[in-house]
Amino acid sequence: MIFKGALTAVLLFAIGLSSKGQGQKVPDERMRGVYEEVKTPHKYGLVMVPADDSQKMDCPSVFKKGNDWYMTYVIFNGRGYETWLAKSKDLLHWEQQGRLLSFGDSTEWDGSQRAGYIALQDTKWGGSYNVKKYKGRYWMSYFGGSATGYEAGDLGISMAYTTGDVAKAHEWKRFEKPFFTSKDPDVRWWENRKLFKSSVILDEKKLTGHPFVMYYNANGDSAKNNIKTRWFERIGMAVSDDMVNWKRFNEEPVMHHPVGITGDAVLQKMDDLWVMFYFGAFWQDRKGAFNRFACSYDLVNWTDWTGDNLIEPSEPYDSLYAHKSFVVKHKGVVYHFYCAVNKKDQRGIAVATSKDLGKSGVRFK
Secondary structure: HHHHHHHHHHHHHHHHHHHOOOOOOOOOHHHHHHHHHHHHOOEEEEEEEEOOOOEEEEEEEEEOOOEEEEEEEEEEOOOOOOEEEEEEEOOOEEEEEEEOOOOOOOOOOOOOOOEEEEEEEEEOOOOOOOOOOOOEEEEEEEEEEEEOOOOOOOOOOEEEEEEOOOOOOOOOEEEOOOEEOOOOOEEEEEEEEOOEEEEEEEOOOOOOOOOEEEEEEEOOOOOOOOOOOOOOOEEEEEEEEEOOOEEEEOOOOOOOOOOOEEEEEEEEEEEEEEEEEEEEEOOOOOOOOOEEEEEEEOOOOOOEEOOOEOOOOOHHHHOEEEEEEEEEEEEOEEEEEEEEOOOOOOOEEEEOOOOHHHHHHHOOO
């Protein structure tokens, strides 16, 4: 009887592990619970806009230091992307601080494209949202390129870093060569054209066998001259033990859809569950561009939310696209930052909230 009871206990323990193990689908009721937790039905409006119509503002990443909030974002000005910093006391009113990654020399591999995203942030849902140092440095992943124009030419992924104050606008240091390109010998079929936004987290449990995990989106196709599907973007993974030497993880993307774009993953953790906020665009069953989420127990196998979009076009300032998430929960209120694009193709940063906080007075120029 003692042996039988012990065996039963072991089996029950194993069943408990398998319920949150590799490849396990997240139950529908848990997915619904995440949706109810993160939904933001109240659109506050624009919080950051470009100086004029010659610029487009995009890709917010929000973090905290001390009592203040900060946002990295990119600006396209015709030549390419540069990365900027803004500051806020309340997550609603923002002031531009200056550049973090500026254009370089035309001979540099990333001279005309430097689109950065803060790395190693506290991923706890409703947590500190602070960014952590590794080896005495703050880190950003970024995609870069030398060609001028909107996401033109070859685009590769690399890292930038600083030993300075993450809350002060200053130029971050970069590496001489990209870590990933679409021309690498081990490039996957779905990423052999262009590489785009990346997001890097610290996983102390090493679920992948490595502490640093990158999610990035890219497009491509192994079929020759297949113009129809080459622009489809998909989300894949890479891993590292030191933030400098990276390797691709698995052959297939971890999140994609049959048609259109799946991209710009940003992760947070709710108890034992990882939540990936991402955007979709031009799908078979959904028009335009919009924000959604997926969930995972192991960072590799993801259960996609099949319900309503988290954010979608509904206002004049985001009537064309409402996409590219960054979500934070602070003092019981959820703030969902996103890129808002109107039908004039003016592009800025807006926020929606879980509680009605009024309406923004910021407008496109």
